[in-house]
Amino acid sequence: MVENRRYRNLLAYLVLTVGVVIVAFPVYLAILASTFDAATIINGNMPLVPGDQAAENYYRTIFVGASRTSREPVGLMMMNSFIMAIGIAVGKIVISILSAFAVVYFRFPLRMTAFWVIFITLMLPVEVRIYPTYKIVADLGLLDTYTGLILPLIASATGTLLFRQFFMTIPDELLEASKIDGAGPFRFFKDTLLPLSLTTIAALFVIQFIYGWNQYLWPLLITTKSSMQTIVIGIKKMITTQDALTEWQIAMTTAVLAMVPPVLVVVFMQRLFVKGLVETEK
The missing domain is CATH 1.10.3720.10 (MetI-like)
Known part of the structure; x- marks a missing residue:
């Protein structure tokens, strides 16, 4: 009885983990993409670790805006x-x-x-x-x-x-x-x-x-x-x-x-x- 409950708990945690990964992975990719330049993202060579453009991207987004499309600052x-x-x-x-x-x-x-x-x-x-x-x-x-x-x-x-x-x-x-x-x-x-x-x-x-x-x-x-x-x-x-x-x-x-x-x-x-x-x- 205890073993059955243990397996059920493991199965529940496994299902929850898979669900979290499915939901969170696109968010993680968006966070990663916000730390790279446009060329890295467009070329499809973006690694799964953060880049070094985060400070510049966030400053430009919040206070300057997208220059190519003449958008207002975010x-x-x-x-x-x-x-x-x-x-x-x-x-x-x-x-x-x-x-x-x-x-x-x-x-x-x-x-x-x-x-x-x-x-x-x-x-x-x-x-x-x-x-x-x-x-x-x-x-x-x-x-x-x-x-x-x-x-x-x-x-x-x-x-x-x-x-x-x-x-x-x-x-x-x-x-x-x-x-x-x-x-x-x-x-x-x-x-x-x-x-x-x-x-x-x-x-x-x-x-x-x-x-x-x-x-x-x-x-x-x-x-x-x-x-x-x-x-x-x-x-x-x-x-x-x-x-x-x-x-x-x-x-x-x-x-x-x-x-x-x-x-x-x-x-x-x-x-x-x-x-x-x-x-x-x-």
Whole structure:
């Protein structure tokens, strides 16, 4: 019995190791490519050990940009992506938690109808509403603005459902105790619900930050200025159809830099992220 369990553990570790290698090896190649010059990468002679061009490549990528394609420095693109991701994450959390609070703790006509209308939007792909959304943003003069990048994406049916399910697990005795103490709805929300929701907020923040950081279609539609490009669009535009014009070392450096903020968010908020998902399921 012990031997069988040992073999099963070995098999599990072997499968996990193979999976990690499959996922991590392309990332490792991107990191390696960011330390070589373009000729080494294009000729296919890149070794599996780091090169000596890392400092030059990263400095040029962050502060200078790709000269052959006249792209903006990646530092500016990362700032645009960071502002967009933070705005979307915070906006979704604020709207979702207030919507869930209203649905769970207030009794008003068509309360559940409003919730199910919000829930049904989960079944609609982004492409269905992309044109009317773009038309509204264009009519309001929000093209090439941070408001135009953030505002249409801050509504979240997923976040509303997540907070609603969590609020329904909170005992009614807490609400009754708040009423006895003379606390109104806002004070109950601020002093009781918000502290209890910190782990759920953290979990949703991680998910929505990555969602906002990886946005491609929407920024591609509403940004026409190079100064408003996000880093995901920048990577795509750096890779041209002709290899002679593609500065692969800059593209790979940009790809590595694009991975850093989401990874840092997940690493620093990992404990709260996992705890928030587990508590929400309960």
